[in-house]
Amino acid sequence: MISNIAELIADRIGAMPAGERRAAQTLIANYPMIGLKTVAEFSSAAGVSSPTILRFVARLGFQNYPEFQSGLQDELAAQLQSPAIRTLNPPSPNGGTVSPMLEATLDNMRETFRHLSDRQLADIATRLAERRGKTFLIGGRFTDPLARYMAAHLAVIQPDVFHLAGQESMWRDRLIDMGKRDVLVIFDIRRYQGSLLRFAEKAHQRGVQIVLFTDQWLSPIARFARHVIAGRTAVPSAWDSSAALFVVAETLIGAVTRQLEADGARRIREMEGLR
Amino acid sequence: MISNIAELIADRIGAMPAGERRAAQTLIANYPMIGLKTVAEFSSAAGVSSPTILRFVARLGFQNYPEFQSGLQDELAAQLQSPAIRTLNPPSPNGGTVSPMLEATLDNMRETFRHLSDRQLADIATRLAERRGKTFLIGGRFTDPLARYMAAHLAVIQPDVFHLAGQESMWRDRLIDMGKRDVLVIFDIRRYQGSLLRFAEKAHQRGVQIVLFTDQWLSPIARFARHVIAGRTAVPSAWDSSAALFVVAETLIGAVTRQLEADGARRIREMEGLR
DNA sequence: GGAGCGCTGTATCGTATGTTACGTATTTTG
């Protein structure tokens, strides 16, 4: 049973020609506000012509555009009446494949942050922001993108940020550059990689401060780490989820940025100028 | 400070003549929906004439009726963006520095999935799983790690998965390998990169099916995309958040894996054997 | 490689909508 227009679109979008599909996608993206504006605004937002918009609403079963808008307004009105039933999509009508995954992920994040004190996060942020030395980031097979993501952001707001990529032998050589004043951020979740462990140990021996992002079972690298962030990774999937760690990373990026704001803002402006 | 139109009305309703006061009262009674309808409907609902409605909105300081409607729409849009959770749930017990960021991120994810139908996700997963051709992934400056993350997983369960890295000229050369049977997954959020747009256009011309991960404002690449996933990115930080898109990516990875389970399981076992 | 079909945009049209002018009613004030 299809109750609202969003579902109706999702149901039929597969059978739509390219132009109308673009209309559908822009409507979904900012649902339902675009649909309440004029045909001209809708069409230009979607990058198609007005007739395409009209054909789109006609395909949805509406006689004309005003009738379509009335439909959207009725939905909105019903929604505003009962704020409790705020869900546009009925609360997971299809015991579908999506919801359990999302639910588990949200739980993971709440759990992760529950075990993570503001204090700890602030300490790490401060350590990264004070920039007494260099910052290196590295990750495992599936978590290396997280290291890259964090490096990409940090590199904008401060110098001396390096992502360690490529072969094991490559980064081992970088050990020479590392010392007491430097920070090494490592991402390592199951199955923990021996190569990372060996690397972490050597860095530790050189006095490098290690910040470890790992899962709740703790990578063996925790033994050498100054700071350990343990994220929940369990989801109903064949794979572990790094989403919670990703959010922690973003939070940390935000915190560091805030601390460097005076400095960073100038840097960012300068960089904008270079574009 | 008066922030929304409802307050504005409450502030000035005392100084209004009878007819306009009736207009004000009917608007507040079913706020704001009546205001989004036509002047004629509004006037008859209030039991006054059209000009009275127009004088009413003029007294509120609007130049004309459409401008008044835009004001209401903007309010609604702002309301819908930050859903009820914030008003329902107490504003986060520990008012620490962490919570606002986490809260916003969780909201973003809920909001993103609310606009994302299971159907659409399933369609994309099927397209990726049927493997008629090759799968290419690429991302922008900050989103490329997401492309890498997804590529790293997909590459385990099926052959012919390629992440496009490095310089623009590098991937442009790969266009030769791409055709109708292939899929190109692009991550592009603000500020949208011209290089990606050009690449997407050329790929589209070659008949490549494009799956686009973007933000709610839709990258211009949406024009060429077969499937568009619009994630929320707004967080209280200097940076945009890619966390919602990350979770969608993980969900998609999970869905593809499930579809390929028969095949994939064998592959995974084989790969384990190679370690 | 050619014929047919379907999709999309341009240009035009009719109309519903917001706007304004004016006359009447109602209230206010001296």
Place this chain on the structure above:
DNA sequence: CAAAATACGTAACATACGATACAGCGCTCC
């Protein structure tokens, strides 16, 4: 109580909006 000022509705107007006809283009299927 009278006169003026304000408020309100009717009716005519102009504009901008949605609707439609048509032609060009690309795609698919013989």
